Amino acid sequence: MFPTPIERSSRSWQITYQALLPFALILWLLPLIAVAIFSVKPDADFANANYWGWPSSFEGITNYGLVFTGSDMPQYLLNSFKITIPTVIGAVALSCMTGFALGVYKFKANIWIFFMFVAGNFVPFQILMVPVRDLTLQMGLYNTITGLVLFHIAFQTGFCTLFMRNFIRALPFELIEAARVEGVSEWRIFWFVVLPLMKPAIAALAVLIFTFIWNDYFWAVVLTQGVESQPVTAGITSFNAQFRAAYHLMSAGSIVAAIPPVAMFFLMQKHFIAGLTLGAVK
Amino acid sequence: MAQATIARDHQSSWWHRNQQQVTPWLFLAPGILFFLFYVIFPIFQSFNLSLYEWDGLGKAEFVGLYNYEELYWDDAFYTSLKNNVVWLVLYLAAIPAGLFIALFLNQTVTGIRLYKSLFFFPFVISQVVVGLVFTWFYDPTFGILNVVLGAVGLPPINVLGDENWVTIGIIVAGLWPQTAYCMILYLTGLNAVDPEQIEAGRLDGAKGWRMLWYIIVPQLRPATFIAFVVTIIGALRSFDLISIMTNGGPFGASRVLSFYMFEVALSEYGFRMGYGAAIAVVLFLIMLAFIAYFLWSMYKEEKAR
Numbered sequence: 001m002f003p004t005p006i007e008r009s010s011r012s013w014q015i016t017y018q019a020l021l022p023f024a025l026i027l028w029l030l031p032l033i034a035v036a037i038f039s040v041k042p043d044a045d046f047a048n049a050n051y052w053g054w055p056s057s058f059e060g061i062t063n064y065g066l067v068f069t070g071s072d073m074p075q076y077l078l079n080s081f082k083i084t085i086p087t088v089i090g091a092v093a094l095s096c097m098t099g100f101a102l103g104v105y106k107f108k109a110n111i112w113i114f115f116m117f118v119a120g121n122f123v124p125f126q127i128l129m130v131p132v133r134d135l136t137l138q139m140g141l142y143n144t145i146t147g148l149v150l151f152h153i154a155f156q157t158g159f160c161t162l163f164m165r166n167f168i169r170a171l172p173f174e175l176i177e178a179a180r181v182e183g184v185s186e187w188r189i190f191w192f193v194v195l196p197l198m199k200p201a202i203a204a205l206a207v208l209i210f211t212f213i214w215n216d217y218f219w220a221v222v223l224t225q226g227v228e229s230q231p232v233t234a235g236i237t238s239f240n241a242q243f244r245a246a247y248h249l250m251s252a253g254s255i256v257a258a259i260p261p262v263a264m265f266f267l268m269q270k271h272f273i274a275g276l277t278l279g280a281v282k
Numbered sequence: 283m284a285q286a287t288i289a290r291d292h293q294s295s296w297w298h299r300n301q302q303q304v305t306p307w308l309f310l311a312p313g314i315l316f317f318l319f320y321v322i323f324p325i326f327q328s329f330n331l332s333l334y335e336w337d338g339l340g341k342a343e344f345v346g347l348y349n350y351e352e353l354y355w356d357d358a359f360y361t362s363l364k365n366n367v368v369w370l371v372l373y374l375a376a377i378p379a380g381l382f383i384a385l386f387l388n389q390t391v392t393g394i395r396l397y398k399s400l401f402f403f404p405f406v407i408s409q410v411v412v413g414l415v416f417t418w419f420y421d422p423t424f425g426i427l428n429v430v431l432g433a434v435g436l437p438p439i440n441v442l443g444d445e446n447w448v449t450i451g452i453i454v455a456g457l458w459p460q461t462a463y464c465m466i467l468y469l470t471g472l473n474a475v476d477p478e479q480i481e482a483g484r485l486d487g488a489k490g491w492r493m494l495w496y497i498i499v500p501q502l503r504p505a506t507f508i509a510f511v512v513t514i515i516g517a518l519r520s521f522d523l524i525s526i527m528t529n530g531g532p533f534g535a536s537r538v539l540s541f542y543m544f545e546v547a548l549s550e551y552g553f554r555m556g557y558g559a560a561i562a563v564v565l566f567l568i569m570l571a572f573i574a575y576f577l578w579s580m581y582k583e584e585k586a587r
Contacts, residue, residue: 002472002480002498006389018391025400031415031458032403034426038418051424098313101306111584113310115577120321122511122573124518126540127562130331130547130555131324134338154320157313186305215408217522222548233410237526240414247418254411265406269399276463277470277505 038251039063046247063252071242072227073253076235080260082145083152083231084213088206090153091160095205096198098157099164100190104176114165121158125218128155133222143225151223152213160205163278167201168194204275207268211261232257325566332560338553349560358534359561362542365449366518366568369538372453373460373517377509380464381502385494387465388472398469405462413526416455417442442528445535452523452536460516464509471505472498507579514572518565539565 006017026033034052040060041050050056067073102114132151133142141147171194179189220234227235236257243249265272297304332349336342353359387398404412420427420441428438441451475498483497499506521540524530530537530545537545539561547558 002475002493003385003388006391017389021391021394021397024386025397028401029403031412031419032407034418035411035415049424052426052429094313094316097309101309105302105306107303107306110306111581113314115581116322117313117317118580119573119577120317120325122515122569122576123321123325124540124562124565124569125521126543127328127559127566128321128324129544129562130338130559131327132320133548134555135320135324151320154316157317158321161313186301190309211406215410217408217410217525221525222544233408236410236414250414254414258407258411261406261408262403265402266399273402273466273470277467277508 035251035254038247039255041248043246043248046245051247059248060252063248064256066249067252067256071239071253072235073232073239073256075227076230076232076239077256077260079145079229079235080214080231080233083148084210086149087152087156087213088209090149091156091209092202092205094153094157095160095164096195096202097190098161099168099198100194102161102165103168103171104173104194114161117158117161121155121162129222136223142223143229145224145229148219148223148229148231151219152216156209156212160209163205163275164198164201166278167198171197200271200274203268203271204278207264207272208275210264211272214261328559328562328566331556332563334556336555338547338555342556345556349557352557353560353564358537358542359539361534362537362539362561363564365536365538366565368449369453369456369517369520370514372450373456373513373520374510376457376460376464376513377506379457379461380466380509381468383461383465384468384472388469398466402462402466404459405466407459409456409459409522410526412455412459413452413523416451416458416523417527420451442536443532445532448528448532448536452520452527455527456516456520456523460513463512467505467509468502471502475501511576515569518569518572539568 006014037055040058040063041055042057042059042062045051045053045056048056098117102110136142136147136151139147141150175193175197176189179193184193214231215233216231217233220231224230224234227238230238236253239253240250243253331342333344333346334342335345335348383401387394387401419425422428422438422440422443427441431438439447441447479497479501480493483493488497519540520538521544524536524538524541525544528536530541534542543558543561543565546554546561
């Protein structure tokens with residue numbers, strides 16, 4: 001193990017390390033801690049220039065209550081869920097199929113199709129912006145949740161295919177061959193042999209895509225406009241305009257907007273990290 | 283009756299014989315169609331569109347390479363291009379920084395798992411929130427940055443209002459989540475480092491930096507490659523933070539190509555789709571150099587298998 005394990009080092013370094021850890025963590029998360037404290041401060045603290053000091057009183061319930069009752073935040077949150085969940089399902093379903101096809105079968109075009117997905121996934125969004133916006137307008141889906149979801153599914157399929165294909169490649173191929181010898185049809189091999197083995201990959205992708213899509217800002221701004229369809233990342237800008245200079249409410253709003261992916265991360269941590277670091281080790 | 287059976291036999295045997303050739307295409311079809319429709323074709327459409335003058339509503343007028351000629355004389359374009367280079371270079375700092383934190387956290391003391399996930403936290407949060415927080419951090423009237431600067435006797439600076447500092451200020455905000463990402467890649471990589479090689483290195487008297495550089499870093503190559511890919515892409519895609527923190531200002535000093543493109547095509551500056559597409563094409567060509575390199579590396583690896 002590198003660096004040298006702490007329990008094999010000198011006593012004084014052990015103590016220093018134990019003390020350094022929480023200190024470093026607080027320093028690292030200082031921006032977040034500040035927002036969390038901001039969000040429970042009363043309005044008066046900001047008027048009295050008590051920005052970074054201790055809150056003069058704890059107004060968490062008032063502040064968060066106002067976010068939920070005095071703004072469009074609940075609608076934005078709902079929109080975010082309505083955009084994120086179908087996208088996760090769609091992208092994972094499509095990429096289970098493409099990943100299976102590219103991971104199991106050998107045919108000439110295989111690697112080129114795979115590279116098409118990979119290259120498309122790396123493309124800067126901006127080159128797609130004008131045509132995709134125009135396309136969405138023409139289909140009558142501009143400023144609708146459906147329009148945003150369809151695009152997200154298509155774009156995420158690139159990354160998901162890369163992920164699934166590499167995962168399937170690492171599965172024991174003998175299983176598939178054995179099934180073929182038994183005369184099991186290809187479709188049933190996919191459904192009964194490969195898919196059950198893909199569960200960890202599906203879980204990992206689902207959390208990753210959930211976070212990516214929840215945090216998307218660019219496409220939300222390009223393809224949607226109003227309260228009825230904008231997700232929370234885009235909505236927070238109008239929220240902030242509504243509560244200009246009301247730092248306690250802006251903080252509370254930001255925290256509300258950040259909670260779903262954070263909760264997802266903590267609940268599915270193992271899968272999340274497995275997904276993010278696939279390929280980081282040989 | 284007998285004929286029908288024969289026909290069906292014939293059909294099923296055709297299917298039986300060609301099943302393994304046909305199945306992958308059936309599985310690929312929906313994914314490929316979606317991807318072609320929404321990702322691949324639009325790339326070519328953008329190339330085409332960059333030869334037109336179009337406001338997004340009326341008729342597009344063919345202008346040849348005029349948009350590119352205009353780019354050539356456009357100062358704002360060069361500012362954006364320069365900032366893109368600055369982003370690319372400074373953003374790479376996330377890789378060593380991530381490695382450093384990963385080394386710091388690669389221990390087995392109690393509670394270290396919680397520490398690791400809390401250090402990873404910034405990556406999970408939306409860049410919109412990150413941008414907002416850092417805007418307050420830099421704020422000239424109450425930002426904590428100037429409080430700290432004042433405490434050590436330095437004059438206050440208005441980071442986001444100063445043309446020379448603004449891009450660096452935004453990059454620092456972007457480095458926060460990106461470092462967390464690189465850290466998690468390296469933590470996973472460090473887990474897989476071969477302990478025997480470390481012991482062998484120790485016997486040979488390698489330690490500290492020499493051990494890190496000659497024994498650990500070479501084994502972290504796959505993690506470094508991924509960190510490099512995601513950091514480059516992240517740097518070239520930077521949009522959210524700029525939009526939230528400065529909206530390109532002051533006086534366009536913090537624009538990058540992706541933001542300038544958006545501004546030209548979809549904001550109060552007018553709806554110049556063709557000109558925007560031309561900027562996007564330039565950005566795409568820069569990215570293409572990296573994409574080609576990434577694909578080449580992957581291709582070599584596939585061949586080696």
